[in-house]
Amino acid sequence: MCTGRIVYPVFYNISFESAEEHASETETHVLKIGVIGGGQLARMMIPAAINLALDVRVLAEAPGSPAEIAATSVGDYRDAATVLAFAAEVDVITFDHEHVPQSVLAALVATGVRVHPGPDALLYAQDKLLMRAKLSELGLPTPDWAEVRSAAELQTFLDAHGGAGVLKTPRGGYDGKGVRVVRSAAEATDWFTAVAESGDTGSLLVEELVDFTRELALLGARRPGGQSAYWPVVETIQRDGVCAEVLAPAPTSDTAVAAEAERIARALADGLGITGVFAVELFETRDGRVLVNEMAMRPHNSGHWTQDGSFTSQFEQHLRAIADLPLGDPAPRAPITVMANILGGPVEGTLADRYPLVMAQFPEAKIHNYNKEPRPGRKVGHVNVTGTDLGEVRTRAREIESLFQG
Numbered sequence: 001m002c003t004g005r006i007v008y009p010v011f012y013n014i015s016f017e018s019a020e021e022h023a024s025e026t027e028t029h030v031l032k033i034g035v036i037g038g039g040q041l042a043r044m045m046i047p048a049a050i051n052l053a054l055d056v057r058v059l060a061e062a063p064g065s066p067a068e069i070a071a072t073s074v075g076d077y078r079d080a081a082t083v084l085a086f087a088a089e090v091d092v093i094t095f096d097h098e099h100v101p102q103s104v105l106a107a108l109v110a111t112g113v114r115v116h117p118g119p120d121a122l123l124y125a126q127d128k129l130l131m132r133a134k135l136s137e138l139g140l141p142t143p144d145w146a147e148v149r150s151a152a153e154l155q156t157f158l159d160a161h162g163g164a165g166v167l168k169t170p171r172g173g174y175d176g177k178g179v180r181v182v183r184s185a186a187e188a189t190d191w192f193t194a195v196a197e198s199g200d201t202g203s204l205l206v207e208e209l210v211d212f213t214r215e216l217a218l219l220g221a222r223r224p225g226g227q228s229a230y231w232p233v234v235e236t237i238q239r240d241g242v243c244a245e246v247l248a249p250a251p252t253s254d255t256a257v258a259a260e261a262e263r264i265a266r267a268l269a270d271g272l273g274i275t276g277v278f279a280v281e282l283f284e285t286r287d288g289r290v291l292v293n294e295m296a297m298r299p300h301n302s303g304h305w306t307q308d309g310s311f312t313s314q315f316e317q318h319l320r321a322i323a324d325l326p327l328g329d330p331a332p333r334a335p336i337t338v339m340a341n342i343l344g345g346p347v348e349g350t351l352a353d354r355y356p357l358v359m360a361q362f363p364e365a366k367i368h369n370y371n372k373e374p375r376p377g378r379k380v381g382h383v384n385v386t387g388t389d390l391g392e393v394r395t396r397a398r399e400i401e402s403l404f405q406g
């Protein structure tokens with residue numbers, strides 16, 4: 001695993017010319033990063049961009065988005081004219097989400113704007129069927145899977161896999177949406193109908209129901225030239241299909257599991273030509289195997305711990321990578337970091353209303369607010385807590401999260 005620090009030489013250029021003379025000979029250009037999507041991931045890129053002397057501009061879907069402080073444009077990311085107008089004002093395009101249509105991405109590339117990750121890589125994060133096929137082509141371990149176009153095909157798969165499977169919509173699913181455990185084809189009739197009516201091919205993805213011991217994730221970052229860096233593998237704990245906690249590094253991960261997780265991530269990064277930060281979500285099985293569950297080509301919920309638990313956060317690293325700057329050190333700052341998502345938030349008022357109470361009781365806590373209205377099950381923020389004892393750190397993180405609820 002990548003635990004050593006990345007060190008780069010520093011060169012000093014000594015000159016006796018005045019600052020005024022030097023300024024007259026040097027034209028300064030601040031790299032402008034355009035982020036499509038105004039969600040919390042775009043919001044959390046802003047402080048990192050300021051520290052890296054980068055100019056971040058955001059194309060938000062609507063006024064009042066989490067990243068509204070940097071939203072220079074508001075419009076539909078599916079409309080090519082809107083996206084091209086936004087891109088004309090920036091040097092590099094990146095994403096808060098993976099839903100920009102391939103036709104719009106192709107139009108961006110045709111204008112000469114740098115797009116990271118590029119359309120050819122992003123395609124596999126947009127379509128789970130294509131992703132599964134590519135993983136198999138690369139020889140990476142996955143659950144058994146099949147593309148099914150009818151109830152009969154689905155039932156055949158279920159019969160061959162113990163009578164149960166995980167059904168997924170190829171596009172658009174996240175945080176438990178577009179995922180369903182089924183034990184008969186009759187339970188998927190509505191999905192086949194909906195996919196067919198959408199004008200799509202009518203295909204769904206079905207996977208074996210994996211008997212896993214826990215869920216893991218590993219984040220990496222890759223520059224256009226191929227330099228890459230990887231954070232330690234972490235354990236993720238889900239609640240109702242949504243990530244509730246991240247334990248970093250993953251406890252009791254032996255060397256073999258950690259090495260296999262990083263091998264998979266490296267193979268994906270190089271095999272797909274990924275640029276920027278990406279995440280690989282994994283299953284660890286009872287027989288010690290590591291299987292790829294999902295992947296994302298952007299900063300990811302499983303990497304929020306890096307904001308306070310790593311020398312380089314995933315948001316800083318993403319900007320470094322897409323700006324083609326040397327990557328930072330991904331090593332942990334503390335033996336243990338626990339990230340707890342704030343799911344739902346207070347019934348009355350805002351997260352900020354609870355800050356004095358949390359700060360008084362837990363002065364060490366790092367609070368991250370998404371500027372979202374509280375709603376049951378909604379990710380409205382997260383907290384990071386660091387320490388040396390997993391049980392103590394995890395207990396504190398849970399207690400802090402609970403103070404933002406009810």
